[in-house]
Each structure stands twice: as C-alpha cells, then as structure tokens.
Amino acid sequence: MxxxxxxxxxxxxxxxxxxxxxxxxxxxxxxxGSPAEHALRYYxxxxxxxxxxxxxASLYGRNHLADIVxxxxxxxxVPITVGGGIxxxxxxxxxxxxxxxKVAINTAAVASPSLIxxxxxxxxxxxxxxxxxxxxxxxxxxEVYTDNGRERTGLDVIEWVRKGVSLGAGEIxxxxxxxxxxxxxxxxxxxxxxxxEVSVPVIASGGMGALDHIVPVVREGHADAVAMADILHYGxxxxxxxxxxxxxxxxxxxxxx
Amino acid sequence: MGKVVVVDYGVGNLLSVCRGLEQVGAxxxxxxxxxxxxxxxxxxxxxxxxxxxxxxxxHGLGLVPILKDVAARHVPLLGICLGMQLLFDExxxxxxxxxxxxxxxxxxxxxxxxxxGEPLKIPHIGWNGIKPSSDDADWSTSCLARSAPNEAMxxxxxxxxxxxxxxxxxxxxxYGGHAISAVVSKGSVTGCQFHPEKSGQAGLNILQAFCGL
Numbered sequence: 499m500x501x502x503x504x505x506x507x508x509x510x511x512x513x514x515x516x517x518x519x520x521x522x523x524x525x526x527x528x529x530x531g532s533p534a535e536h537a538l539r540y541y542x543x544x545x546x547x548x549x550x551x552x553x554x555a556s557l558y559g560r561n562h563l564a565d566i567v568x569x570x571x572x573x574x575x576v577p578i579t580v581g582g583g584i585x586x587x588x589x590x591x592x593x594x595x596x597x598x599x600k601v602a603i604n605t606a607a608v609a610s611p612s613l614i615x616x617x618x619x620x621x622x623x624x625x626x627x628x629x630x631x632x633x634x635x636x637x638x639x640x641e642v643y644t645d646n647g648r649e650r651t652g653l654d655v656i657e658w659v660r661k662g663v664s665l666g667a668g669e670i671x672x673x674x675x676x677x678x679x680x681x682x683x684x685x686x687x688x689x690x691x692x693x694x695e696v697s698v699p700v701i702a703s704g705g706m707g708a709l710d711h712i713v714p715v716v717r718e719g720h721a722d723a724v725a726m727a728d729i730l731h732y733g734x735x736x737x738x739x740x741x742x743x744x745x746x747x748x749x750x751x752x753x754x755x
Numbered sequence: 756m757g758k759v760v761v762v763d764y765g766v767g768n769l770l771s772v773c774r775g776l777e778q779v780g781a782x783x784x785x786x787x788x789x790x791x792x793x794x795x796x797x798x799x800x801x802x803x804x805x806x807x808x809x810x811x812x813x814h815g816l817g818l819v820p821i822l823k824d825v826a827a828r829h830v831p832l833l834g835i836c837l838g839m840q841l842l843f844d845e846x847x848x849x850x851x852x853x854x855x856x857x858x859x860x861x862x863x864x865x866x867x868x869x870x871x872g873e874p875l876k877i878p879h880i881g882w883n884g885i886k887p888s889s890d891d892a893d894w895s896t897s898c899l900a901r902s903a904p905n906e907a908m909x910x911x912x913x914x915x916x917x918x919x920x921x922x923x924x925x926x927x928x929x930y931g932g933h934a935i936s937a938v939v940s941k942g943s944v945t946g947c948q949f950h951p952e953k954s955g956q957a958g959l960n961i962l963q964a965f966c967g968l
Binding site for chain 1: 768770775804882906911
C-alpha cells in the first residue's frame with residue numbers, strides 16, 4: 499500500500515440470480531440471503547466501497563444485475579463496482595446508469611482486450627476495473643482464469659495485468675482462486691507480485707478469514723484495498739472490527755463514526 | 756421543500772446524485788432543458804469524465820450562457836468533481852479548454868510526485884479528510900455548515916482546481932503533502948472536488964446544507 503492514501507475496506511457481494519451467495523474456490527455456491535439487506539448492513543458498518551459480482555452472467559449470457567444495482571444505489575452512498583457478464587460498452591453504460599460507479603471486467607476483456615480501452619476512453623480509467631482470477635501454476639507463477647475460476651486462459655497473471663493497465667485499466671481486482679472461500683488468508687505473494695508490477699491500485703480478494711489476515715496482505719503484499727465476503731456474510735467480524743485491526747497495525751484508514 | 760435542478764449533459768452516474776439529494780429531503784428535477792435550468796432555485800452541475808468533452812456537451816446543449824445567467828442572478832450552484840472544475844476559467848486537460856469562468860482560476864494536473872519526491876499514484880482515488888484551507892475559511896454559512904474538519908470524503912480525480920484568489924478555497928485535502936482544493940466557493944457558486952453523493956453520511960450532510968435543509 500502506498501502510505502499516501504488510506505487503505506480501502508471493501509465488502510464483496512457475489513450474486514446468483516436474486517441471491518447473495520458464497521462459494522469455495524468460486525464454486526460450490528451456497529445461498530446466504532438478500533443482497534440488499536447485506537449491502538445496507540455493510541454500508542452502515544462503514545464499508546468504504548461495495549463490489550457486486552454476478553457469478554453466472556458470464557456463463558448464461560444474461561445480465562440481470564442492473565435491477566439489484568439500482569436497488570442498492572437508492573440507499574447506499576459509497577462507490578459501487580459491478581462485474582459479471584459485462585461484454586460491451588453498452589453493457590457498461592447500462593450498469594453505470596443503474597447507479598454503479600465502476601465496472602469490473604474479466605472474461606470479456608480476456609476475449610477482447612480492446613474492450614478495456616473502449617471502456618476507459620468512454621468513461622475514464624477510474625471506471626474500468628480489470629478483474630483477474632489468478633490460480634497458482636508453479637513457484638511464483640499464476641495463470642489467469644475466467645468464468646469464476648472454471649476456464650483456463652494460458653495467460654500469465656503478471657503479463658496480463660501489465661497489458662491491462664497499458665490498455666487503460668485504472669484498478670485491478672485480484673482474486674486468488676486458490677484461497678477464495680478458504681478462510682486461510684490472502685495469497686500475499688500473488689498480491690505482492692502484482693502490486694510490484696503496476697502503478698494502479700490493487701484490490702486483494704480471496705481468503706480473508708480472520709482479522710489479522712489483513713496485516714500481511716497490506717504490509718508485505720502492498721494491497722491498496724481489500725475485498726471481504728465470507729468473514730462479513732457469516733457475521734464473524736464487522737467492517738468496524740476490521741477497521742480497528744487495520745488502524746492498530748498502523749495503516750491509514752478512513753475516519754469513520 | 757428544497758427544489759433542486761440537476762443538469763443532465765449525458766455523463767456518468769447521475770442516479771446517485773439525484774438519490775443523495777432526495778435522501779436529504781430535496782425534490783429533484785434531472786434535466787438538460789434550458790428553460791427549466793433558468794428557472795431553478797438551486798442547481799447542481801455533476802460531472803465525470805474529461806473537461807473538453809464536458810464543455811463540448813454543455814455548448815452543444817446551449818447551456819453555457821444559461822449557467823452563466825443563473826450564476827449572475829446568485830442562484831445557488833454546486834459543481835461536483837468535474838462539475839467543480841468546469842466552474843473555472845480554463846483547464847489544461849487534453850490541451851487548454853475554456854471553462855464557465857464563474858470562479859477565477861484554472862485547472863491543472865495533480866503533481867505526480869509527493870513533496871518529498873516519491874512517485875504519487877494518479878488519479879487520486881479514495882477517502883481523504885478535508886480541513887479548512889486557511890484560518891479565514893468560514894464553513895458556517897457554506898455547504899460545509901454541517902461538516903467537521905477531518906471528515907473523510909470520496910475523491911476520484913487526476914486534475915486539481917487552482918483558484919486565483921486563495922480566499923475562494925474553503926477546504927483542502929492533502930495528497931502526497933500537497934494541499935489540493937476540496938471545496939471552493941465564490942458568492943453563490945460552490946464546487947466540491949470529491950463526490951458528496953458517494954461519501955456516506957458526511958457527504959449527505961453537505962448536500963443537505965447546500966439545499967438549505
């Protein structure tokens with residue numbers, strides 16, 4: 499993390515149809531409950547941002563996220579990032595009009611990297627989040643996956659993020675498929691490898707299972723932001739608990755409450 | 756009931772600005788209609804994107820003279836983010852472009868180095884506290900009437916507004932040791948560099964104060 503700005507604490511909501519869900523390694527999805535109720539709870543706890551990810555849109559070619567987003571945007575006054583099934587500038591426009599501030603794109607960007615530039619040119623780089631699902635494939639090597647960790651791409655994560663940023667991605671949402679849903683902590687080596695490579699903010703996602711997991715991913719991984727799901731959804735910690743842990747570790751966080 | 760007209764010139768997420776204003780009790784009209792804008796009691800100029808595109812859109816809709824007319828009649832006007840930068844004389848984003856000229860000064864890039872020479876990530880994205888720009892900055896009669904120093908707001912920007920007269924600066928944030936204009940004001944014209952509609956309750960308090968509610 500750059501000491502110049504505050505660490506951002508982000509609640510991540512994975513969505514399937516009308517439900518908030520949670521899986522392990524992005525699979526084996528379990529229904530948690532209503533996205534709206536959970537989102538409002540995290541907003542009231544002081545989440546700095548929310549991320550909505552539609553788990554199935556990229557498989558079924560549908561985009562039913564706009565309604566959930568526009569519902570959320572009515573009551574939630576922090577930045578909202580939305581991903582899952584965004585394939586075109588038109589899809590991005592629709593999601594932004596529904597009240598999102600940024601779009602996160604993975605599968606469609608791998609299939610057509612020029613989409614990154616098109617979205618960045620139209621809405622600004624700050625709006626274009628490159629979502630990267632990374633799976634370890636060797637000593638300090640990770641491969642890019644798409645479609646919720648199901649499809650291999652053959653792309654090297656470090657080369658792909660470098661290319662994505664050069665095309666105009668303003669932020670990286672970096673999900674470790676290996677650690678996602680396992681509660682065993684972030685893949686700090688992966689986060690460190692990516693933050694060392696790019697100058698844009700990196701959001702570390704996948705593995706936050708205990709309060710102190712936030713310390714190494716920021717101190718050694720240099721994450722600019724952390725996305726959390728499981729630990730919040732099952733009520734094992736609040737955003738307030740996580741903020742206090744980060745502050746005690748000496749990290750700058752938003753003054754809240 | 757506070758009535759607020761939000762200027763729609765086809766950029767970004769306007770829903771959140773409208774919802775934030777409604778949340779604090781205002782009744783909101785989102786429009787690009789010159790007559791409606793001329794008749795506004797209060798006006799919000801939002802903005803996301805690049806300065807030249809935004810000015811081109813305002814010119815294309817015939818809104819530049821309208822906005823100047825409204826400001827000349829001391830109708831309260833709040834510019835948000837790029838909407839704040841448009842209030843100034845000119846910007847250097849993608850060449851030099853004339854702005855609305857409602858607050859003297861110009862818009863320049865945020866330095867890419869901190870005051871100690873370390874590289875600074877641009878854009879400046881995230882939550883940052885605001886504080887009075889000087890001992891003379893009076894928040895009590897402004898949109899900051901309900902705000903306290905060091906409250907955090909959500910910023911996303913690569914350029915900064917530099918008023919020609921420091922007295923137009925009400926609040927600054929600090930980034931890499933640089934003092935950056937966060938709230939500027941001249942008479943009835945106010946600008947916020949951050950997004951009050953994305954800054955939680957602290958931001959809603961600013962919208963509420965602007966609406967006189």
